[in-house]
Amino acid sequence: xxxxxxxxxxxxxxxxxxxxxxxxxxxxxxxxxxxxxxxxxxxxxxxxxxxxxxxxxxxxxxxxxxxxxxxxxxxxxxxxxxxxxxxxxxxxxxxxxxxxxxxxxxxxxxxxxxxxxxxxxxxxxxxxxxxxxxxxxxx
Numbered sequence: 001x002x003x004x005x006x007x008x009x010x011x012x013x014x015x016x017x018x019x020x021x022x023x024x025x026x027x028x029x030x031x032x033x034x035x036x037x038x039x040x041x042x043x044x045x046x047x048x049x050x051x052x053x054x055x056x057x058x059x060x061x062x063x064x065x066x067x068x069x070x071x072x073x074x075x076x077x078x079x080x081x082x083x084x085x086x087x088x089x090x091x092x093x094x095x096x097x098x099x100x101x102x103x104x105x106x107x108x109x110x111x112x113x114x115x116x117x118x119x120x121x122x123x124x125x126x127x128x129x130x131x132x133x134x135x136x137x138x139x
Contacts (some may be wrong), residue, residue, distance in 0.1 A: 074109040
Protein backbone atom coordinates (compact mmCIF):
# COMPACT_ATOMS: atom_id res chain seq x y z
CA UNK A 1 0.00 0.00 0.00
CA UNK A 2 1.15 3.48 -0.82
CA UNK A 3 -0.07 6.88 0.32
CA UNK A 4 0.84 10.36 -0.83
CA UNK A 5 0.04 13.56 1.07
CA UNK A 6 -0.43 17.16 -0.03
CA UNK A 7 -1.57 19.54 2.69
CA UNK A 8 -4.76 18.01 4.12
CA UNK A 9 -5.28 15.68 1.14
CA UNK A 10 -4.20 12.06 0.74
CA UNK A 11 -4.09 9.67 -2.21
CA UNK A 12 -4.06 5.98 -1.37
CA UNK A 13 -4.07 2.71 -3.28
CA UNK A 14 -5.59 0.94 -0.25
CA UNK A 15 -8.75 -0.70 -1.60
CA UNK A 16 -10.10 -1.05 1.94
CA UNK A 17 -10.41 2.74 2.21
CA UNK A 18 -12.65 3.06 -0.84
CA UNK A 19 -16.13 4.22 0.05
CA UNK A 20 -18.31 2.53 -2.56
CA UNK A 21 -21.26 4.77 -1.72
CA UNK A 22 -19.18 7.86 -2.51
CA UNK A 23 -17.69 6.36 -5.68
CA UNK A 24 -21.14 5.26 -6.86
CA UNK A 25 -22.50 8.77 -6.23
CA UNK A 26 -19.58 10.46 -8.00
CA UNK A 27 -19.87 8.19 -11.03
CA UNK A 28 -23.67 8.49 -11.16
CA UNK A 29 -23.23 12.10 -12.31
CA UNK A 30 -20.98 11.24 -15.26
CA UNK A 31 -21.84 10.58 -18.90
CA UNK A 32 -19.75 7.42 -18.96
CA UNK A 33 -20.86 5.59 -15.81
CA UNK A 34 -24.22 6.98 -14.76
CA UNK A 35 -25.95 3.63 -15.25
CA UNK A 36 -23.44 1.48 -13.33
CA UNK A 37 -24.73 -0.27 -10.25
CA UNK A 38 -22.84 -0.31 -6.98
CA UNK A 39 -22.23 -4.03 -7.53
CA UNK A 40 -20.66 -3.35 -10.94
CA UNK A 41 -18.46 -0.64 -9.43
CA UNK A 42 -17.35 -2.99 -6.64
CA UNK A 43 -16.46 -5.68 -9.20
CA UNK A 44 -14.52 -3.19 -11.33
CA UNK A 45 -12.54 -2.07 -8.27
CA UNK A 46 -11.67 -5.66 -7.35
CA UNK A 47 -10.29 -6.20 -10.85
CA UNK A 48 -8.38 -2.94 -11.24
CA UNK A 49 -5.62 -0.94 -9.61
CA UNK A 50 -7.55 1.80 -7.75
CA UNK A 51 -6.70 5.15 -6.21
CA UNK A 52 -8.79 7.10 -3.74
CA UNK A 53 -8.44 10.80 -2.94
CA UNK A 54 -9.33 11.78 0.62
CA UNK A 55 -9.59 14.78 2.93
CA UNK A 56 -9.77 14.09 6.66
CA UNK A 57 -10.59 10.45 5.95
CA UNK A 58 -13.52 11.32 3.66
CA UNK A 59 -13.32 10.24 0.03
CA UNK A 60 -13.58 13.05 -2.52
CA UNK A 61 -12.04 11.48 -5.61
CA UNK A 62 -11.32 8.25 -7.41
CA UNK A 63 -9.48 6.76 -10.37
CA UNK A 64 -8.76 3.26 -11.52
CA UNK A 65 -6.38 1.60 -13.94
CA UNK A 66 -6.87 -1.64 -15.84
CA UNK A 67 -3.36 -2.93 -16.42
CA UNK A 68 -1.14 -5.91 -17.05
CA UNK A 69 1.55 -4.05 -15.02
CA UNK A 70 4.12 -4.79 -17.73
CA UNK A 71 3.15 -3.23 -21.05
CA UNK A 72 -0.11 -1.30 -20.93
CA UNK A 73 -2.36 0.62 -18.53
CA UNK A 74 -5.83 1.96 -19.31
CA UNK A 75 -6.99 4.86 -17.12
CA UNK A 76 -10.68 4.91 -16.17
CA UNK A 77 -13.20 6.66 -13.95
CA UNK A 78 -11.09 9.67 -12.99
CA UNK A 79 -13.45 11.79 -10.90
CA UNK A 80 -13.16 14.56 -8.29
CA UNK A 81 -16.13 15.81 -6.25
CA UNK A 82 -17.52 19.04 -7.69
CA UNK A 83 -16.66 21.22 -4.71
CA UNK A 84 -12.99 20.15 -4.86
CA UNK A 85 -12.44 20.73 -8.57
CA UNK A 86 -10.17 23.53 -9.74
CA UNK A 87 -7.68 22.98 -6.90
CA UNK A 88 -5.16 20.91 -8.89
CA UNK A 89 -6.25 17.65 -7.25
CA UNK A 90 -7.05 15.89 -10.52
CA UNK A 91 -3.61 16.77 -11.85
CA UNK A 92 -2.02 15.55 -8.61
CA UNK A 93 -3.98 12.29 -8.84
CA UNK A 94 -2.88 11.74 -12.45
CA UNK A 95 0.76 12.45 -11.59
CA UNK A 96 0.52 9.91 -8.75
CA UNK A 97 -0.80 7.31 -11.20
CA UNK A 98 2.02 7.97 -13.69
CA UNK A 99 4.64 7.58 -10.94
CA UNK A 100 3.08 4.51 -9.35
CA UNK A 101 5.91 1.93 -9.31
CA UNK A 102 3.92 -1.05 -10.65
CA UNK A 103 2.82 0.79 -13.81
CA UNK A 104 5.31 3.63 -14.18
CA UNK A 105 6.94 2.12 -17.26
CA UNK A 106 3.80 1.03 -19.09
CA UNK A 107 2.16 2.82 -21.99
CA UNK A 108 -1.02 4.61 -20.87
CA UNK A 109 -4.29 4.97 -22.72
CA UNK A 110 -7.72 6.41 -22.01
CA UNK A 111 -10.88 7.55 -23.71
CA UNK A 112 -12.71 10.80 -23.06
CA UNK A 113 -15.47 12.78 -24.71
CA UNK A 114 -14.95 16.06 -22.87
CA UNK A 115 -11.62 16.31 -21.01
CA UNK A 116 -9.18 16.46 -23.91
CA UNK A 117 -7.47 19.64 -22.72
CA UNK A 118 -6.95 18.21 -19.23
CA UNK A 119 -5.31 15.02 -20.53
CA UNK A 120 -3.20 16.79 -23.17
CA UNK A 121 -1.27 18.36 -20.25
CA UNK A 122 0.05 14.85 -19.53
CA UNK A 123 1.19 14.12 -23.07
CA UNK A 124 -1.92 12.38 -24.38
CA UNK A 125 -2.68 12.90 -28.05
CA UNK A 126 -6.13 13.02 -29.59
CA UNK A 127 -6.50 10.03 -31.94
CA UNK A 128 -10.26 9.58 -31.48
CA UNK A 129 -9.00 7.62 -28.50
CA UNK A 130 -6.50 9.45 -26.32
CA UNK A 131 -3.17 7.63 -26.00
CA UNK A 132 0.08 8.40 -24.22
CA UNK A 133 3.22 6.37 -24.66
CA UNK A 134 6.22 6.34 -22.38
CA UNK A 135 9.58 5.39 -23.83
CA UNK A 136 11.66 3.28 -21.52
CA UNK A 137 14.70 1.05 -21.48
CA UNK A 138 13.10 -1.35 -19.03
CA UNK A 139 12.86 -4.29 -21.48
